[in-house]
Structure formats: structure tokens, C-alpha cells
Amino acid sequence: MYDRIYNFAAGPSQLPLEVLEEISKDLFNYHGSGMSVMEMSHRSKDYLAIFEEVKATIKRIMNIPDNYQILFIQGGATEEFSAIPLNLLKKGKADYIITGNFSKKAAEEAKKYGEINIAYDGKEDYVHIPSQNELKLSDDADYVYICANNTVYGTEWQNYPKTRDIPLVADMSSDICSKVIDINDFGLIYAGCQKNFGIAGLGLVIIRDDLLYDNGITKPVLMDYRIQAKNDSMYNTPNTFAIYVLGLVAKWIENKGGIKELQKINEKKARLLYDIIDNSDFYKGHADKDSRSNMNITFALPDKELDELFVKEATKAGMVSLKGYRTVGGIRASIYNAMPIEAVEKLANFMKNFEKEHK
Amino acid sequence: MYDRIYNFAAGPSQLPLEVLEEISKDLFNYHGSGMSVMEMSHRSKDYLAIFEEVKATIKRIMNIPDNYQILFIQGGATEEFSAIPLNLLKKGKADYIITGNFSKKAAEEAKKYGEINIAYDGKEDYVHIPSQNELKLSDDADYVYICANNTVYGTEWQNYPKTRDIPLVADMSSDICSKVIDINDFGLIYAGCQKNFGIAGLGLVIIRDDLLYDNGITKPVLMDYRIQAKNDSMYNTPNTFAIYVLGLVAKWIENKGGIKELQKINEKKARLLYDIIDNSDFYKGHADKDSRSNMNITFALPDKELDELFVKEATKAGMVSLKGYRTVGGIRASIYNAMPIEAVEKLANFMKNFEKEHK
Numbered sequence: 001m002y003d004r005i006y007n008f009a010a011g012p013s014q015l016p017l018e019v020l021e022e023i024s025k026d027l028f029n030y031h032g033s034g035m036s037v038m039e040m041s042h043r044s045k046d047y048l049a050i051f052e053e054v055k056a057t058i059k060r061i062m063n064i065p066d067n068y069q070i071l072f073i074q075g076g077a078t079e080e081f082s083a084i085p086l087n088l089l090k091k092g093k094a095d096y097i098i099t100g101n102f103s104k105k106a107a108e109e110a111k112k113y114g115e116i117n118i119a120y121d122g123k124e125d126y127v128h129i130p131s132q133n134e135l136k137l138s139d140d141a142d143y144v145y146i147c148a149n150n151t152v153y154g155t156e157w158q159n160y161p162k163t164r165d166i167p168l169v170a171d172m173s174s175d176i177c178s179k180v181i182d183i184n185d186f187g188l189i190y191a192g193c194q195k196n197f198g199i200a201g202l203g204l205v206i207i208r209d210d211l212l213y214d215n216g217i218t219k220p221v222l223m224d225y226r227i228q229a230k231n232d233s234m235y236n237t238p239n240t241f242a243i244y245v246l247g248l249v250a251k252w253i254e255n256k257g258g259i260k261e262l263q264k265i266n267e268k269k270a271r272l273l274y275d276i277i278d279n280s281d282f283y284k285g286h287a288d289k290d291s292r293s294n295m296n297i298t299f300a301l302p303d304k305e306l307d308e309l310f311v312k313e314a315t316k317a318g319m320v321s322l323k324g325y326r327t328v329g330g331i332r333a334s335i336y337n338a339m340p341i342e343a344v345e346k347l348a349n350f351m352k353n354f355e356k357e358h359k
Numbered sequence: 360m361y362d363r364i365y366n367f368a369a370g371p372s373q374l375p376l377e378v379l380e381e382i383s384k385d386l387f388n389y390h391g392s393g394m395s396v397m398e399m400s401h402r403s404k405d406y407l408a409i410f411e412e413v414k415a416t417i418k419r420i421m422n423i424p425d426n427y428q429i430l431f432i433q434g435g436a437t438e439e440f441s442a443i444p445l446n447l448l449k450k451g452k453a454d455y456i457i458t459g460n461f462s463k464k465a466a467e468e469a470k471k472y473g474e475i476n477i478a479y480d481g482k483e484d485y486v487h488i489p490s491q492n493e494l495k496l497s498d499d500a501d502y503v504y505i506c507a508n509n510t511v512y513g514t515e516w517q518n519y520p521k522t523r524d525i526p527l528v529a530d531m532s533s534d535i536c537s538k539v540i541d542i543n544d545f546g547l548i549y550a551g552c553q554k555n556f557g558i559a560g561l562g563l564v565i566i567r568d569d570l571l572y573d574n575g576i577t578k579p580v581l582m583d584y585r586i587q588a589k590n591d592s593m594y595n596t597p598n599t600f601a602i603y604v605l606g607l608v609a610k611w612i613e614n615k616g617g618i619k620e621l622q623k624i625n626e627k628k629a630r631l632l633y634d635i636i637d638n639s640d641f642y643k644g645h646a647d648k649d650s651r652s653n654m655n656i657t658f659a660l661p662d663k664e665l666d667e668l669f670v671k672e673a674t675k676a677g678m679v680s681l682k683g684y685r686t687v688g689g690i691r692a693s694i695y696n697a698m699p700i701e702a703v704e705k706l707a708n709f710m711k712n713f714e715k716e717h718k
Contacts, residue, residue, distance in 0.1 A: 005393030009400040012599055017387075020395055024386050028379055034364030034677070036379055038558045038604070041368040041680055074560055075433040075581060078595035082579035112577050194596055199397045201433055201560045201598030218471050220441035220582065222434060236437035237553055239560030239598070240371055245397070318393070321400055 006343040009321035010151045010296060010334045011174065011195035018255075019248045019338075037244045042237050054247030061253050064183050064206060071205040071225065072233040072243050076192030077173045079223075080203050081106035084169055084188065085113040086219040087226075088143045088211060095119040095141040097161065100126045100150030101327075102171060107145070113217065117141065126153040129291035135161055143167045143187060149175035151195070152325040154298030154332065155291040160185055167211060175295050176204070177253055178337055179263040187211050196295070196336045198246035202239045253337065262337050269335050269344040270294040276348055282355045286330060300330030301358075307331060310354055319347055365702040368680035369510045369655060369693045370533065370554035377614075378607045378697075396603045401596050413606030420612050423542050423565060430564040430584065431592040431602050435551030436532045438582075439562050440465035443528060443547065444472040445578040446585075447502045447570060454478040454500040456520065459485045459509030460686075461530060466504070472576065476500065485512040488650035494520055502526045502546060508534035510554070511684040513657030513691065514650040519544055526570060534654050535563070536612055537696055538622040546570050555654070555695045557605035561598045612696065621696050628694050628703040629653040635707055641714045645689060659689030660717075666690060669713055678706055 007014040030037050033046045040047040055070050064070065073079060084106075085094065093115040096107035099122045110116050117138045120130045137144060144163045149156040151174045160168060167187025176191040183189070188207045194200035205225065212226050221227055227235055256262055274292065277283045277299050286298035301307050307330055311323045324330040335344055366373040389396050392405045399406040414429050423429065432438060443465075444453065452474040455466035458481045469475050476497050479489045496503060503522040508515040510533045519527060526546025535550040542548070547566045553559035564584065571585050580586055586594050615621055633651065636642045636658050645657035660666050666689055670682045683689040694703055 002387035003391075003393060004388060007394050007398055009398075009403070012398060012400055012596065014398050015395065020387055020397075024383065027383050027386070028361035028376075029363060032362075034362060034679070035366050036374065038379075039366055039368075039371060039373050041371055042559070044368070044680065074435070074438065076596055078581055079433065079579070082581065086579070109580055192596065194599075199600055200401070200596045201601055220438070220445070220579065221468055222437055222441065223579065237371065237435050237551065237559045239601075240553075241558055241600070242560055242598075320393070321403065 005318045005320055006339070006346065007320055008333045008335070008339070008347070010325070010332060012200045013195055013334055013336055014338045015199070016249065016252045016338045019245065019252055022248050023245065038241045040240060042234060042240050047240060050244050050247060054243055054250065057247055057250040057254060058204070061250055061258055062177065062183060062206070067209045068183060069207050069209065069212070069229045071207065071228045072238050073203040073205055073228060074201065074222070074239050075203050076194065076200065077102065077171055077190070077203070078105070078192075080190040080192070080205060081171065082109050083219075083223040083225065084143075084145070085110040086217055086223050087215065088167070088169065088188070089114040089217065090142045090213065090215045091140060093117065093138060093141050095138050095144040097130065097135065097144065097146045098122055099129055099155060100147055100153055102150065103145065103147040106147070106171065110145070119144065126150060127155065127286060127291065128288045129155050129157050131159075132162055137161070137163065137166075141166050143169045145169045147171040149293050149295050151296045151334065152328055154287045154293045154296040156293035156295065158290070167208070174336075175293070177259050177262070178266050178295055180259050193242065193246055195334075198249050199242050202242035202246060204246070265341055266294050266335070266337065269339065269341055270297060272344050272348045273297045273333060273335075273351070276351050280355060282359050283351065286328060295334060295336055297333045297335065298324060298328065298330060300324070304329065306358060309358070313354065314347070314350060317346075317350055319343070319350065364677045364679055365698070365705065366679055367692045367694070367698070367706075369684070369691060371559045372554055372693055372695055373697045374558070375608065375611045375697045378604065378611055381607050382604065397600045399599060401593060401599050406599060409603050409606060413602055413609065416606055416609040416613060417563070420609055420617055421536065421542065421565070426568045427542060428566050428568065428571070428588045430566065430587045431597050432562040432564055432587060433560065433581070433598050434562050435553065435559065436461065436530055436549070436562065437464070439549040439551070439564060440530065441468050442578075442582040442584065443502075443504070444469040445576055445582050446574065447526070447528065447547070448473040448576065449501045449572065449574045450499060452476065452497060452500050454497050454503040454525075456489065456494065456503065456505045457481055458488055458514060459506055459512055461509065462504065462506040465506070465530065469504070478503065485509060485514065486645060486650065487647045488514050488516050490518070491521055496520070496522065496525075500525050502528045504528045506530040508652050508654050510655045510693065511687055513646045513652045513655040515652035515654065517649070526567070533695075534652070536618050536621070537625050537654055539618050552601065552605055554693075557608050558601050561601035561605060563605070624700055625653050625694070625696065628698065628700055629656060631703050631707045632656045632692060632694075632710070635710050639714060641718050642710065645687060654693060654695055656692045656694065657683060657687065657689060659683070663688065665717055668717070672713065673706070673709060676705075676709055678702070678709065
């Protein structure tokens with residue numbers, strides 16, 4: 001009807017069509033207010049109702065306990081990995097587990113403000129998520145930092161590290177709400193919203209109350225989680241439209257049966273592609289089998305020319321942005337929540353046919 | 360057709376209807392790309408074309424010289440008034456001219472990082488914009504800071520301060536593109552976009568090349584203007600959708616004949632309301648006459664009950680968010696670029712009739 005294509009980009013990425021339809025319906029006149037959500041004062045009654053509903057929906061679908069705060073911060077993952085050491089360093093030391101370029105960048109940023117212990121370093125190729133006995137955790141860290149899913153390499157934590165009473169901090173930008181997690185396992189979760197949970201320009205932070213301490217570090221006012229929490233994310237004008245879209249995505253998840261149901265579909269979607277890779281000597285998976293992501297499926301064809309041809313032919317068939325990340329090469333299929341299983345089936349069939357033709 | 364109302368909010372605020380119509384047209388499928396702009400990878404060909412066009416349009420309509428960089432930063436004015444001292448303090452001292460709560464907050468933030476000289480303080484009531492001889496400028500400041508238009512009080516700089524060779528930094532969040540200015544008079548201009556120039560979640564920074572120096576101050580990576588300039592505002596995923604909307608607003612300004620033509624209309628719009636105020640002993644203007652804003656018209660009725668009744672009746676007549684700011688009281692009509700003159704004429708007639716009825 002709208003002549004849409006399947007967009008396998010790593011992010012920003014595809015939204016559920018139903019969400020775009022809601023946006024369209026509300027665009028000139030949100031629920032009789034006479035204006036678009038984009039035009040609403042963040043202090044208006046209409047907008048505050050949206051805002052409260054978004055928070056409540058996120059709390060419900062993620063099963064967030066009462067002792068956690070939900071913050072909406074402008075920016076994305078980069079903004080948050082700057083804010084985390086500024087807020088959480090207390091004794092001045094933190095453990096970082098490096099499983100890709102985003103955790104590496106986060107550790108580099110944290111080094112500006114404290115002593116950073118690299119508890120594990122996947123080094124250059126990043127095909128592996130470490131098991132507990134591979135980690136060199138400190139006894140005196142203020143927090144332990146991980147990136148839950150690494151889009152570039154197609155790896156994802158299946159079993160989060162055990163950190164005893166040291167708070168675990170996770171960047172869930174690319175797998176938030178894709179599977180059931182227990183929030184209580186984490187001190188802080190954050191996500192840049194443009195992959196699984198909304199659009200670019202917004203960071204979602206879920207922080208346990210006891211981590212809202214004053215650590216004496218001078219920081220920009222908007223990076224102070226205590227100020228954000230105290231002002232309910234409205235110290236300044238928040239990204240009003242992106243918060244509204246996030247709410248629509250959260251409602252969509254709820255209407256789909258919640259994260260539990262989406263997890264089943266996501267596992268099925270990923271299996272469709274991994275099964276082809278594992279039963280083929282044409283396609284070669286990039287990540288270690290036990291470290292694989294259900295969100296970003298990375299693989300390569302026998303040579304670069306075939307990689308390129310694959311991307312080109314897939315584009316013609318209405319499946320775009322399948323090119324692997326620059327430093328990794330090959331193919332990357334990002335199949336976040338919003339990617340329907342029909343699209344993955346279409347890609348799976350395309351892969352089978354392409355193999356037959358080019359083997 | 361859409362049953363829209365006139366939204367006189369101070370920000371976020373009304374968008375041109377033509378801009379919403381463009382957004383609507385592109386919503387499911389931007390120019391045959393098969394996707395919404397919200398869903399596009401910021402590195403995709405389609406998005407980069409949008410991005411370059413937005414920059415080029417802003418450069419044209421604002422007549423920005425080649426030795427200035429245009430940066431798109433996530434957040435709004437608060438984010439920028441944090442970033443400015445972090446980037447521009449060099450010798451460690453800056454002059455701040457306080458004409459309202461936003462310049463006051465900016466000065467408080469800057470005090471975290473350097474010695475701040477308050478070159479003028481409008482104190483509590485902020486009805487006045489100082490003239491040159493009221494300013495106590497330093498000889499050795501790294502920059503002089505002003506807020507060009509003060510939404511809360513309805514004041515606006517008509518003649519910017521002369522700062523000799525010390526860079527002038529201006530927060531133009533609420534009057535950017537409302538009148539012709541000479542960019543060369545400024546070292547740095549910034550705006551949170553949600554009033555005259557787009558939607559919330561985006562900060563526009565226009566900075567002269569020579570101010571992109573290394574000052575040795577540790578700062579969050581996204582607050583480093585050098586890094587933002589070097590990466591053309593794409594060190595991280597920018598607020599892709601808000602940049603696109605900003606571009607639509609910029610095109611709209613261009614199609615209206617440019618800033619010069621809008622300035623004429625804005626002056627006419629403001630005069631319509633100020634003439635009523637000045638020819639009445641019922642309405643009382645809030646700001647000093649020589650300090651008045653063309654964007655935010657502030658006034659009060661003889662008593663609080665009448666203020667409230669005015670807001671209530673205006674709402675019924677399809678003109679909303681006219682209530683003055685909490686600390687000022689009275690009425691505030693924000694009439695940014697997107698507010699059509701018909702709306703201001705309607706408000707003017709409403710004011711005349713209300714006076715007749717309630718005097």
C-alpha cells in the first residue's frame with residue numbers, strides 16, 4: 001500500500017508499520033488537541049498525559065521494579081556512556097568488559113574521569129562474548145560495564161556477568177525489549193532508542209535509586225542523573241516527539257503480547273538465518289556460535305565480489321542495508337523487533353536461492 | 360480542514376502547516392526510498408542527501424560565511440550553555456550579561472568551569488535590555504555571553520553589545536531566523552530548535568572556525584565542538600528526524616521570501632498587539648518599551664481574575680497557551696515565524712472586544 005521495503009539497517013532502523021500509522025493519524029491534530037505532538041508545550045496537559053503513559057507502559061512491559069527510575073535523556077548511547085562515569089564513579093574505579101567498539105569507546109571516555117580496569121578485552125575481531133571465568137573483575141569497582149549486544153559483530157550476551165554486589169551497567173541500545181530480562185540484575189540499563197525502541201535523539205535510562213548518589217564530580221547539568229530524576233526528565237525541554245514515538249513502540253510491544261512473545265518470534269527469526277549459515281559451506285557465520293546475537297546476524301560469502309553481488313541483488317528484491325560494517329565486511333542482517341518474520345523468511349529464501357545460483 | 364487551533368505556547372510551539380503537510384507526505388515512504396526518514400540509517404545515501412541539503416539551506420537563508428561551521432547537536436539550549444564554557448574558556452574568564460532566567464542559568468553553569476564576570480544583571484524583574492553604557496565588560500574575557508530573546512519576560516536585544524575583538528556568544532533559541540542579523544557580529548550562535556526553527560531535541564550551533572581551539576578542558580566527547588565539527592555532527596547518530604524537520608522549516612522560510620520578508624511580517628504582527636497595549640489603560644505591557652520582543656508579547660490585565668478569564672475565553676475561541684510564565688503572571692502571546700498574521704489579527708480583535716466587555 002505504501003510501497004515500503006524491508007530495511008535491515010543496524011540503526012536507525014525499521015519501525016513497526018502500525019506505529020507509523022498512529023503517527024500519521026495524530027500528525028495534524030493529536031486526539032482533538034488541535035495540534036501535532038511536535039508542537040505541544042512539554043508542560044501542557046495533553047503532553048504530560050502522553051509522558052506519564054509512556055513511562056507507565058515501559059514500566060509494565062519491562063516489569064521495572066518501583067526502586068528504579070525511568071529517565072528520558074537527549075542524545076543516544078554516546079551521551080550516556082559519557083554520563084555514566086560522571087555519575088557512578090565514587091571510589092574512582094570501574095571495570096569495563098570490552099566486546100566491541102562501543103564498549104571500547106565507553107571505556108576510553110570513562111578513562112577521562114577515573115581508573116578503568118579492562119576486565120576482558122575481545123581485541124580486534126570481537127567474535128566472542130566471555131564466560132564468567134574469562135573475566136578479571138576488581139573487588140573495589142564502583143560498577144561493571146558491558147555492552148549487551150554488539151551490532152557490528154553480531155554478538156550478544158546470553159548470560160550476564162555475575163558481579164556480586166557491584167552494580168552491573170549495561171548498554172542495551174540494540175537489544176532492549178527483544179527478550180525478557182530481570183531488571184534486578186542491573187544497577188543501570190540504558191539504550192539509545194533508534195534500534196529496537198523508538199527513534200534517534202533519545203536515550204532511555206533505567207537506574208536503581210541507590211545509584212543516584214552525589215559523587216562530587218563536576219558535570220554538565222543535563223548529565224546529572226540526580227537532577228534528571230528530581231525533575232522527572234524535564235529540567236529542560238525533553239525530546240517530546242521521540243518520547244511519544246517510544247510510547248507508541250512500547251504499546252505496540254504490549255499489543256503483540258509483550259516482550260515474552262516477541263522473544264519467541266525473535267529467536268525464530270534468528271534461527272531461520274543461522275540454520276542456513278550452519279547448514280551451508282557457502283555462508284560463513286562471523287560470531288562464535290555461543291556468542292551469537294538474535295538481533296544482528298553477521299556472515300560472509302566466499303569472497304568480496306559475492307558479498308557485493310548479494311547486497312545488490314537483495315536491494316533489487318526490496319531488502320536494503322544488508323552490507324556489513326566497514327571494519328568487518330560481509331553481510332549484516334539487523335532483525336530487530338520491528339522486522340516482521342515474513343521479511344526474514346524472504347531473506348532466508350533469497351539466501352538459499354543465491355547459494356544455489358552462485359555456489 | 361484538520362480542525363487545528365492557534366497555539367501561542369512559548370515553545371515547543373506551532374509549526375507551519377506546510378511543514379506538517381510535507382512530513383505527512385513523506386511519512387511512510389520518503390521520495391521513493393520505501394521508508395520514513397525516522398527509519399533511515401544516518402549513513403545512508405538518502406539521509407546524507409537530506410543532511411547536506413539542510414545545511415546548505417540554513418547557510419543560504421542565514422547568509423552564513425564560509426568561515427563558520429554549522430553543527431547539529433542533540434539536546435537544546437541547556438546542553439549548549441553547558442558546552443560553551445567547556446569549549447570556549449581558554450584564559451578561564453567570561454562575561455555574562457543576565458537579562459533573564461536562561462542567561463542566569465547559563466552563567467551558573469559556566470561558573471563550574473571558570474571565572475564568570477556578570478557584566479550586567481537585570482535582577483529579578485528582567486524587563487530591560489541594557490544599552491552599551493550599562494555593561495561592565497572585562498578586557499580579558501574569552502567571550503561575552505547573551506541571551507538574544509527572553510521568552511519569559513518578552514524582551515529582546517535590538518542592538519547587540521559591542522565587544523571589540525572578544526567573541527560574542529548568543530543564545531538565539533527564541534528569535535533565530537525571525538530577523539536579519541549579520542553572522543559576522545558573532546563568534547558563536549546557538550539555538551534550541553523548538554521555537555522558531557524546528558522541533559525539540561536538537562541544538563543548532565553556528566561557530567566561527569577560529570573558536571574551534573583546544574582549551575585543554577576535559578569534556579564529554581559529544582560536547583567537544585572540535586570533534587563535532589571534524590565529524591560533521593555525525594560522531595554519533597544525530598537526531599535524524601529533527602534535522603529533517605529543521606530543513607523543512609528552513610525551506611519554508613526560503614519559500615516565504617527569506618528572513619527579510621519574515622522580519623517584516625513579524626514586526627507587523629508584534630505591532631498589532633503592542634499598539635493595542637499602548638493605546639489602552641486596560642492592558643499593561645510587561646517589558647520596557649525599548650526592550651520589547653517581537654516574538655513574545657507579555658502584558659497583564661487589571662487583575663488576576665481578568666488574566667484568567669482572558670486565557671479561558673481565548674482558549675474557547677481557539678487560541679491556546681496564552682498564560683504568562685509562572686513567575687511573571689499575566690498573558691504571554693508567543694508569535695514565532697510559524698504563527699500566521701491571521702492568528703495575531705484574531706487575537707488583536709479578541710483583545711479589543713475583551714477590553715470593551717470587561718473594562
